[in-house]
Amino acid sequence: MSSPRGFWRRPAVWLSVGYIAVVVLAALLAPWCAPFDPNEQFTEGLSVEGAPLSPGSHFWLGTDLLGRDLLSRLIYGARTSLLVGVAANGLAVVIGTLVGLCAGYLQGRLGGLLMRFTDLMMAFPALLLAITLAAIFQPSVWIVAMVIAMVNWVQIARVIYAETSTLGARDFVAVEKTLGAGPLRILAVHLLPHLVPTILVWSTLGISTTVLLEATLSFLGVGVQPPTASWGNIIFESQTYFTSAPWLVFFPGAAIVLLSLSFNLLGDAMRDALDPTLKGRS
Numbered sequence: 001m002s003s004p005r006g007f008w009r010r011p012a013v014w015l016s017v018g019y020i021a022v023v024v025l026a027a028l029l030a031p032w033c034a035p036f037d038p039n040e041q042f043t044e045g046l047s048v049e050g051a052p053l054s055p056g057s058h059f060w061l062g063t064d065l066l067g068r069d070l071l072s073r074l075i076y077g078a079r080t081s082l083l084v085g086v087a088a089n090g091l092a093v094v095i096g097t098l099v100g101l102c103a104g105y106l107q108g109r110l111g112g113l114l115m116r117f118t119d120l121m122m123a124f125p126a127l128l129l130a131i132t133l134a135a136i137f138q139p140s141v142w143i144v145a146m147v148i149a150m151v152n153w154v155q156i157a158r159v160i161y162a163e164t165s166t167l168g169a170r171d172f173v174a175v176e177k178t179l180g181a182g183p184l185r186i187l188a189v190h191l192l193p194h195l196v197p198t199i200l201v202w203s204t205l206g207i208s209t210t211v212l213l214e215a216t217l218s219f220l221g222v223g224v225q226p227p228t229a230s231w232g233n234i235i236f237e238s239q240t241y242f243t244s245a246p247w248l249v250f251f252p253g254a255a256i257v258l259l260s261l262s263f264n265l266l267g268d269a270m271r272d273a274l275d276p277t278l279k280g281r282s
Contacts, residue, residue: 013269016262023259027079034072035060039227042067052238052245062247064238073229074252080230081256084145085211091149092210093203096156101195103157104164105187118157126151130213134222144223148213156202160195167191197274205267208260215256231256 008014026033036042045053045067055062061070103114121129133147167173168191176186217223218232219239226233231252238248 010269012265016266019258019262020266023078024082026075027082030075030079034075036069036072038068038072038076038229040068042069045069052241052248054245055247061251062245064248065241070248070251073234074231074255077229077231077234077252078255080141080224080228081211081214084141084148084214084224085207088145088148088152088210088214089203089206091145092152092206093156093199095149096153097160097195097199099153100157100160101164101187101191104161105168105183105191107165115161118154121154127213127216130217131220131222134217139222139225141224141228144214144217148210152206152210152213156206159198159202163195163198164191167194201267201271201274204263204270208263211256212260
């Protein structure tokens, strides 16, 4: 197992944590960081022909097709994208952990039924299922988070199930059963603590997936609805100006890619540090 010191010696970890910290602080301090109201339409924010303005001294990242400051919308969009990503991934981790833990420990008919349901959910394309669910419900920040959670819990359920099945066959579990410990005590006190490293890693890695899925749904028009800013719907609103005003797509796209990459790199480093089977890896 890698030491904490080795974990923090990785330049990728510092870069990832630094970028995530900047995005989180910008989201939390959006009313003070954003130079303008994200929904304010400036008459001077459009050219004489009515086209968006390119980045300049007044509007640092330019303006969008309605004359709104792009930097302000990106800062407020970070708040929406992070909120959906963290909430959706948190709910997915809770559901997946409960399903995998119960199925792995109980085994038998009930455990098999839970895993067959998990397999059934995995059989559906995640994006198609998310689009279908988002179209059924009235899109909002919390509905989008719920929809993403409902399609993202299956992976962690599979991983937790495999680890719980292995742990459940260990001698200490048999001893606890002999001593009269009930299932809830065994699950909460003896099995769950062994799964904490896996849960932490998947909690980190999953945020990148949920941020990307939120951006995809918003880009397709079934995610967070305007005028609420999110990185995905900023691209959706500006896609017709891709050739004439590429900054409208480049800046939010780069923000999404960098945030997802940062969480992936951080999650990979945590996995290497916490997984005892990866000894010797730096």
